[in-house]
Amino acid sequence: MSTRAQVVLGLALAGIGAVALAILLATTGNGSVREHVGDRYRLVATQDGGRSREYASAEPPSQVVDSIAARWKPADRINDSAGYFLRYRDDYVVVSSDGAGGSRIFVDDEEEGYRHWYGFVGGSWGTFSSPSEANRGRGPGAGK
Amino acid sequence: MRRVLAGAAVAAVALIVPLVGPAGALPILAQPDAEELAADLEEAAEVQGICYGWRVRVNDSDRILSGEDVGSSRGVGLPAQDVSCPRWMVFEAILTYTSASSESEDSATFRVWSNVPGAPLEANLRRVGVDSAALLGENDDVAVINATLALPALAAELRLAPPLPLDRNTEGIPEVDRPTGTPGSDWLRTYGVYLALSGVLVVGGLVWAGWAWVAGRRESGTGEGDNGEGGDSTDDSADADGDDE
Numbered sequence: 073m074s075t076r077a078q079v080v081l082g083l084a085l086a087g088i089g090a091v092a093l094a095i096l097l098a099t100t101g102n103g104s105v106r107e108h109v110g111d112r113y114r115l116v117a118t119q120d121g122g123r124s125r126e127y128a129s130a131e132p133p134s135q136v137v138d139s140i141a142a143r144w145k146p147a148d149r150i151n152d153s154a155g156y157f158l159r160y161r162d163d164y165v166v167v168s169s170d171g172a173g174g175s176r177i178f179v180d181d182e183e184e185g186y187r188h189w190y191g192f193v194g195g196s197w198g199t200f201s202s203p204s205e206a207n208r209g210r211g212p213g214a215g216k
Numbered sequence: 217m218r219r220v221l222a223g224a225a226v227a228a229v230a231l232i233v234p235l236v237g238p239a240g241a242l243p244i245l246a247q248p249d250a251e252e253l254a255a256d257l258e259e260a261a262e263v264q265g266i267c268y269g270w271r272v273r274v275n276d277s278d279r280i281l282s283g284e285d286v287g288s289s290r291g292v293g294l295p296a297q298d299v300s301c302p303r304w305m306v307f308e309a310i311l312t313y314t315s316a317s318s319e320s321e322d323s324a325t326f327r328v329w330s331n332v333p334g335a336p337l338e339a340n341l342r343r344v345g346v347d348s349a350a351l352l353g354e355n356d357d358v359a360v361i362n363a364t365l366a367l368p369a370l371a372a373e374l375r376l377a378p379p380l381p382l383d384r385n386t387e388g389i390p391e392v393d394r395p396t397g398t399p400g401s402d403w404l405r406t407y408g409v410y411l412a413l414s415g416v417l418v419v420g421g422l423v424w425a426g427w428a429w430v431a432g433r434r435e436s437g438t439g440e441g442d443n444g445e446g447g448d449s450t451d452d453s454a455d456a457d458g459d460d461e
Contacts, residue, residue, distance in 0.1 A: 082425025089417025
């Protein structure tokens with residue numbers, strides 16, 4: 073291959089990489105899982121000045137949680153018999169059945185999420201000292 | 217003396233190896249975790265009228281059964297299939313661990329085993345994050361718990377049973393309790409691979425183009441020298457001078 077062809081190919085590859093990088097940053101750079109859920113699902117209720125929000129979807133819970141996790145990869149997840157819990161840097165996303173084939177989707181910031189879902193994530197995503205059985209989560213024994 | 221030392225070394229290895237424990241050592245669930253899982257499943261079974269359970273078989277590299285981890289809403293070590301359970305649903309997985317010297321890799325298969333018509337399928341489990349990598353990973357116990365506890369939620373979704381209530385805690389929590397281990401950037405976790413690929417293309421392309429350009433310049437410079445022939449002859453004479461010295 074001639075020198076000129078190699079230079080052109082190298083610059084072309086760099087150009088493709090730069091364009092891909094620009095598209096990636098332009099389409100995803102400012103997003104978050106909270107925005108994604110807000111854009112995609114119907115807002116039902118807001119609490120604590122927007123720190124906690126509840127959304128609704130006609131799609132079944134497994135489809136909703138799959139879709140959210142595919143768009144924004146969670147750092148951790150807990151499945152429970154009552155719903156699915158996804159953990160992100162600043163938010164908790166919880167998806168459960170609405171009893172009619174659709175889903176309820178809760179988005180809480182970390183602090184509110186830990187309080188609201190203490191019975192499910194306590195001991196797994198933070199400290200857990202409650203002696204109350206009503207607040208029983210998986211507890212510190214979960215996992216190795 | 218050498219024999220004695222060698223014998224002692226072999227004995228020491230024989231003592232240590234079983235203590236280290238291979239990947240996929242049984243039981244996968246520690247007793248407290250298994251008991252808690254069984255208790256959670258019992259609650260679900262009472263509401264939904266379906267007995268839930270887990271059954272994880274671990275095979276060695278020859279696909280010979282090394283052991284089983286079994287439990288259900290009836291208790292740890294008890295299968296869900298029982299006369300007391302007209303409807304049952306079990307998360308079943310087969311984990312095969314190969315030796316380090318083997319060419320084949322560790323593998324995991326899983327499914328929902330049930331006598332309930334319309335029970336969830338493997339695809340349903342995959343949608344809620346159950347996969348082979350997790351079952352073969354460090355936190356295989358968490359993977360088994362997540363897979364098993366998804367069964368009541370999936371049964372509700374498929375209209376096989378009523379959903380369990382998801383109760384939010386409306387009271388305060390102990391002051392000392394707080395979230396820990398806040399994860400890193402969501403963006404990097406999700407798009408880091410694409411970022412790295414784009415970066416490799418940009419840097420790789422520029423390096424290649426730069427290297428080709430410099431090499432071309434050198435080549436053309438050498439070519440000019442060849443045409444004049446003065447440079448080479450000068451070098452030769454310099455070498456000759458050096459040799460003479």
